[in-house]
Amino acid sequence: MPSNNSTNIAAFKDVWVFCEQRQGKLMPTVLELLSEGRKLADDLGVDLCGILLGDQVDHLVSELGGYGADKVYVCESPLLKDYTTDAYAKVICDVTSEQKPEIFLIGATHIGRDLGPRCAARLHTGLCADCTALDVDTKKYVRFLRNASTLNVDGMKWDESDRNLKMTRPAFGGHLMATIICPRFRPSMATVRPGVMQKRPYSQAKADACQIVRPDFKLDERDLCTKVTEVVKTARKMVDLIGADFIVSVGRGISKDVEDGLKIAKELADELGGIVAGSRVAIDSGWLNADRQVGQTGKTVRPIVYIALGISGAIQHRAGMQDSDCIIAVNKNSTAPIFEIADYGVCGDLFKIVPLLTQMVREAKTNH
Amino acid sequence: MKIIVCVKQVPDTSGKVAVNVDGTLNRASMQAITNPDDMNALEAALQLKDKTGCQVIVVTMGPLAATGMLRELMAMGADEGVLVSAREFGGSDTYATSQILAAAIKHIGLEAEDLIFCGRQAIDGDTAQVGPQLAEKLNLPQVTYAADIRKEGDCITVKRMLEDGYMTILMKTPCMVTCIKELNKPRYMTVSGILNACSKPLTTLDYEALKDDPLIDPATIGLKGSPTNIFKSFTPPRKGGCIMMDGDARTVCGELANMLTSKYII
Numbered sequence: 001m002p003s004n005n006s007t008n009i010a011a012f013k014d015v016w017v018f019c020e021q022r023q024g025k026l027m028p029t030v031l032e033l034l035s036e037g038r039k040l041a042d043d044l045g046v047d048l049c050g051i052l053l054g055d056q057v058d059h060l061v062s063e064l065g066g067y068g069a070d071k072v073y074v075c076e077s078p079l080l081k082d083y084t085t086d087a088y089a090k091v092i093c094d095v096t097s098e099q100k101p102e103i104f105l106i107g108a109t110h111i112g113r114d115l116g117p118r119c120a121a122r123l124h125t126g127l128c129a130d131c132t133a134l135d136v137d138t139k140k141y142v143r144f145l146r147n148a149s150t151l152n153v154d155g156m157k158w159d160e161s162d163r164n165l166k167m168t169r170p171a172f173g174g175h176l177m178a179t180i181i182c183p184r185f186r187p188s189m190a191t192v193r194p195g196v197m198q199k200r201p202y203s204q205a206k207a208d209a210c211q212i213v214r215p216d217f218k219l220d221e222r223d224l225c226t227k228v229t230e231v232v233k234t235a236r237k238m239v240d241l242i243g244a245d246f247i248v249s250v251g252r253g254i255s256k257d258v259e260d261g262l263k264i265a266k267e268l269a270d271e272l273g274g275i276v277a278g279s280r281v282a283i284d285s286g287w288l289n290a291d292r293q294v295g296q297t298g299k300t301v302r303p304i305v306y307i308a309l310g311i312s313g314a315i316q317h318r319a320g321m322q323d324s325d326c327i328i329a330v331n332k333n334s335t336a337p338i339f340e341i342a343d344y345g346v347c348g349d350l351f352k353i354v355p356l357l358t359q360m361v362r363e364a365k366t367n368h
Numbered sequence: 369m370k371i372i373v374c375v376k377q378v379p380d381t382s383g384k385v386a387v388n389v390d391g392t393l394n395r396a397s398m399q400a401i402t403n404p405d406d407m408n409a410l411e412a413a414l415q416l417k418d419k420t421g422c423q424v425i426v427v428t429m430g431p432l433a434a435t436g437m438l439r440e441l442m443a444m445g446a447d448e449g450v451l452v453s454a455r456e457f458g459g460s461d462t463y464a465t466s467q468i469l470a471a472a473i474k475h476i477g478l479e480a481e482d483l484i485f486c487g488r489q490a491i492d493g494d495t496a497q498v499g500p501q502l503a504e505k506l507n508l509p510q511v512t513y514a515a516d517i518r519k520e521g522d523c524i525t526v527k528r529m530l531e532d533g534y535m536t537i538l539m540k541t542p543c544m545v546t547c548i549k550e551l552n553k554p555r556y557m558t559v560s561g562i563l564n565a566c567s568k569p570l571t572t573l574d575y576e577a578l579k580d581d582p583l584i585d586p587a588t589i590g591l592k593g594s595p596t597n598i599f600k601s602f603t604p605p606r607k608g609g610c611i612m613m614d615g616d617a618r619t620v621c622g623e624l625a626n627m628l629t630s631k632y633i634i
Binding site for chain 2: 022082083084085086089109110111113114116117118120121122124125126127128129130145147148149150151164166171172176177178179180181182183184185225226227228229230231232233234272284291296297304305315316318322326328329334339340341342343344345346347348352353356357359360361363364365
């Protein structure tokens with residue numbers, strides 16, 4: 001039986017974060033994960049450690065420290081320059097088996113989502129994808145549920161000594177939230193989408209104090225079954241949804257006339273100085289590029305104003321936009337769940353309302 | 369040469385979703401479809417079949433009702449269907465599922481030039497984990513997020529998408545690839561395909577058929593053997609306080625614009 005790590009869970013400690021870098025630059029989500037990992041490590045009273053793989057990447061260590069890492073395990077080799085599943089999974093699994101972290105967090109980038117399951121399968125442990133909340137402390141988890149759920153938490157029994165990582169994510173196609181635990185195996189592994197966790201302020205003192213550890217690892221050409229023949233960066237500028245102050249987002253409701261729906265959404269977004277985004281339907285139907293998707297499998301955004309046009313508001317979508325300062329929803333269906341989280345709701349035909357709203361915004365701007 | 373395509377029947381999550389008392393999904397109450405990314409995986413396999421004449425086998429784990437889906441995929445052009453189904457397999461998380469699928473694929477047999485295609489992720493769980501976990505359990509190389517696949521002899525070249533570009537990756541068969549919708553446009557069933565589908569072989573692999581594989585250990589499969597468990601499931605509270613704007617469209621839009629200016633937002 002491959003349950004190599006189930007016998008002595010207590011032997012596992014520390015919170016680890018996979019510090020993904022590409023071409024010597026850290027992925028921004030790493031800093032978000034360190035900030036979140038810092039809280040978990042403090043609650044558990046353990047160290048927060050980064051694990052950084054690459055070729056000549058140790059100059060990144062102080063930045064990792066500045067966002068919360070106590071130590072960074074640095075594994076350098078020319079064979080780790082570009083990401084390959086084989087080399088990265090081998091080094092991470094070997095070092096992890098030796099060092100025994102209790103929690104392992106990975107950014108849910110295209111690379112993180114390739115690496116995480118491969119490592120979890122090899123380490124015989126559980127992995128929870130695309131988490132939107134993480135807790136170890138039971139009191140904090142109960143506090144989280146009190147705000148984030150309709151459960152009667154005070155009527156439930158809670159084990160305050162429970163230090164399992166409680167990994168919360170939208171489930172069942174995004175219609176419910178579920179908290180997942182991995183009680184029998186370690187590390188508890190979780191991936192988190194970029195933008196979901198908030199980055200903490202940089203601390204120079206933490207950066208200076210961060211310790212470098214260079215663990216032994218073995219890696220040679222024979223460990224690599226795949227060969228990267230080129231890495232191409234596309235010239236197309238990535239849409240900065242996460243930094244946008246105004247987002248006009250379209251969903252199934254524009255299907256009647258997609259071309260016009262996108263046009264009027266763009267006009268409204270332009271008038272507000274914002275960006276057009278979309279729900280899963282809009283991306284899956286090919287109306288918008290994948291980098292404009294808002295939701296659990298897309299991006300998590302917190303604009304000043306989020307305007308949802310013809311979006312019903314499944315939980316997986318809400319997970320990506322519910323923290324917006326002001327949500328305006330336009331939908332034909334007065335019972336659409338989007339109205340449950342909107343600040344302002346308009347029940348009506350978006351094709352009539354949006355052009356008028358654009359015009360009114362323009363007038364309001366000139367008169368103001 | 370053959371291509372094994374792993375597919376999943378999923379509830380059409382655009383409709384209503386029902387949940388059992390134990391927190392698992394009540395699949396019976398929802399309309400079932402073939403997971404969209406898996407259709408791209410099948411199409412990629414069928415395109416290679418068109419070129420090389422190779423065999424395409426669709427494999428799914430699920431309830432008996434999933435045979436209908438397998439017949440549809442055979443009507444599209446798959447040569448054979450395999451249903452992996454047993455009470456012991458129910459409630460499996462991605463780890464346990466990958467163990468069972470790996471045992472099923474070992475049972476089918478994997479040869480030097482064979483390929484395994486999966487969809488990137490299923491729309492019910494959105495985890496994208498079973499493909500890589502399956503590859504690990506079979507000790508095969510993997511490439512995920514494939515937007516182009518070319519095969520020459522025992523080598524395949526895959527264009528692997530990244531957020532900010534792509535990588536070109538070369539690997540030897542046998543190997544596992546997960547497919548994204550940019551890869552192709554799935555074909556439709558044809559009339560002759562539908563007529564032929566019923567006479568194509570469809571096998572069911574149950575617990576008895578797979579139990580001798582070391583991967584099929586009750587301690588690592590099914591609800592009890594899964595490393596992850598559902599601790600709680602819940603619905604978010606209604607935020608409430610949504611101000612529904614009534615009146616004709618012009619008035620409503622005027623009020624919204626005024627709200628934005630009065631709050632100094634614009």
